[in-house]
Amino acid sequence: MRIGIPRALLYYNYYPFWKIFFESLGHEVVLSSPTNKKILKDGLESTVDDACLPVKVFHGHVIDLINTVDAVFIPRIISVESGEFICPKFLGLPDMIRNSVAGLPRIIDCELSLYRNKTGFMEHAIRVGRLLGNSTQEALRAYLLASSKYNSYKKFRVKNGRLPIDEGDKSFFEVTAPDYSKYKDGSFKFNVLVLGHPYNIYDRYVSMNLIKKLQDFGAKIITPEIIPERNISAGAKKLNKKLFWTLGKNILGSAYYYMDNCKLDGIVHVASFGCGPDSLVGELLERKVSRDYSLPFLYLNLDEHAGEEGFNTRLEAFVDILERRRCGESNVSSHG
Amino acid sequence: MTGxxxxxxxxxxxxxxxxxxENGNLLKKLYLRTAGRPIEAITNGLKMIQESFEDDIKIMGVGTTGSGRKLAAVIVGADVIKNEITAHAVACITEYPDTRTILEIGGQDSKIIILRDGVVVDFAMNTVCAAGTGSFLDRQAQRLGIPIERFGDIALMSQNPTRIAGRCAVFAESDMIHKQQMGYKVEDILKGLCQALVRNYLANVAKGKEIKSPVVFQGGVAANTGIKRAFEEELGMEIIIPRYFDVMGALGAAILAKKFMAQNKRAKTKFAGFEAAFREHTAGSFECQGCPNLCEVVQIYVDGKLVARWGDRCGRWSADMAV
Structure with a gap:
């Protein structure tokens, strides 16, 4: 079977696992194209109006897959960590898609909730395998293979600081040797922590190439995806109360850990316009950063805007602040 | 001839x-309406400056800023192209070195800039929504048939301001219309609107920032005495409005150009001369079909010759144009 995976939302987290899983069951995995103007337009036109931009982009990616696959993989995700939740929009995603997109192929929709059940991911994978007509045995074998490869991928990612960014049409998982030669360690001027949901910071179209732009300004980019999970947990423990949004916890945990333990020059927080969980996370983050650490902090709010000028202005002004802190006053570069 | x-x-x-x-004194300032045609505004401004000085001046350096800074740089030839946050801050600390907070409200943007010891340490801008900025005030004044210049003074006459919803420009407009229909006085509505905008600015743009005096208020909206008063009432502080509040961005860009040329003594200005104003500038755009991104690429022509391109994400079109 040709199984389509939309290059959106949790793609940046779980794609390596599902690719190996499906392929070892003998299926072909097809990715939607990287986000482009048409995908955005299709998404905006089909999605219910009050959804956030990433959900709209997801709709566009599903539409991009319609005529090329036999089935689209859209699991119903409730929780990916024990005792935590993911945004409620993920829970309703298969329903939203069925309601809004016409001419759909089969949707592989299977519930995932690890809230009370830590080993639930294996059961989830087996159920997915059975939905595809494979036996429990086969699905289990595929699960074991995929999870071991996925875990070593994650270790590799953290160890090498490899951000999950696609290159051209190639998925981040298939990019073997990204061209970081330009950004050798000694050449970085600042360490910048970029925080946000993976689908906002790594989608080059939606984020207006934020990471590349910051790298071109001489920033070394750190994101939650390349920080060891135990450090994120240690950081998150500094909160007065457990934060039960997984993505928000990763953001705050990374920030709290990094600010205390590593050299950091500034923080960029990216959020989608109208994001419920992030309104809370952003507020906590901004208060902490400016009150206790007095680090330069830039908040970027993304929506369907195509004009990059406003975005660039904010970035440039932020880099000016970093630059001045580095070199002292009166040193303002002539461009940017 | 003055440099x-x-x-x-x-x-x-x-x-x-x-x-x-050369000493940083302002010789001339111009405040022109862009009116959706930035190229014309830029060339008109150049002509006006040339007319007022004839051949008495020599341009030693040019700085551009604002959302049209790249466009202006192509037309006029600029040595410094700088974002407006830095430009505003530079102009402000040149005149008021002790400033600790800058409130800036322009046509489409509002910002707060926090300075300590003459250095920008933090800033924030309105997010994706541009509610409560100059263009909205413009529109409301127009709708009420009041010249924008008198907006503030009329608002100050109010004894009993009415409450207007300030969170969103569309909400504010419908609330204002309802209040008008109910028979509230124009000055009370205007004062209410000023308070709503200030409330919105402080809650959104200045959220979580420590506003310490001296506070300087600049940008086109600083001309509006109603807004200034509303800020003073809300913050309980004196608000300073600089002499050249409406051209602070341009002033900052000029100061940055002067600094840049002083640092690079041998550099020759890229200024294209006043004759640039008489060339024919045209801008056009096309949709690149090279990949599914379908970028909208802008091309700028001077006298029929292609001089600049931008808007492509991959650099296919802009890379070979040295801008």
């Missing part, structure tokens, strides 16, 4: 020029 530095700030509502001499 001068020119700063140009191309904003959404106004295009401003500031001309300073």
């Amino acid at each position: 001068c530095y020119l700063g140009i700030d191309v904003g959404s509502v106004s295009t401003n020029f500031a001309l300073i001499d």
